[in-house]
Amino acid sequence: MFKQLDVDQIDSVQIILDGQPLQVSKGITVAAAVLSNNYRYTRTSPVSNSKRAPFCMMGVCYDCLMVIDGKANQRACATYVQNGMQIDRQQSVGPELGANQ
């Protein structure tokens, strides 16, 4: 579905995704980084525990919620990667607000 260009040929940043360091293209969204690195989901549903993945890619469906730099419920499709960004797939409702700050 998504294929990232060769990172050696473009400006890149390092993110930490579920504890794994990844080099990704500068200027892409977190959702694009997740999908292009073959992660199949971004969160689990608090109701059914089913795995959910980015759908609309434009900030409308909220299926791409992730924990970004310790903040839960961040839309991965509306957030650009930053060097050193810590990103975790969100389990259920995520950590309590402020719990990681």
Ligand code: FES
């Ligand atoms: S993919 Fe729909 S809000 Fe992010």
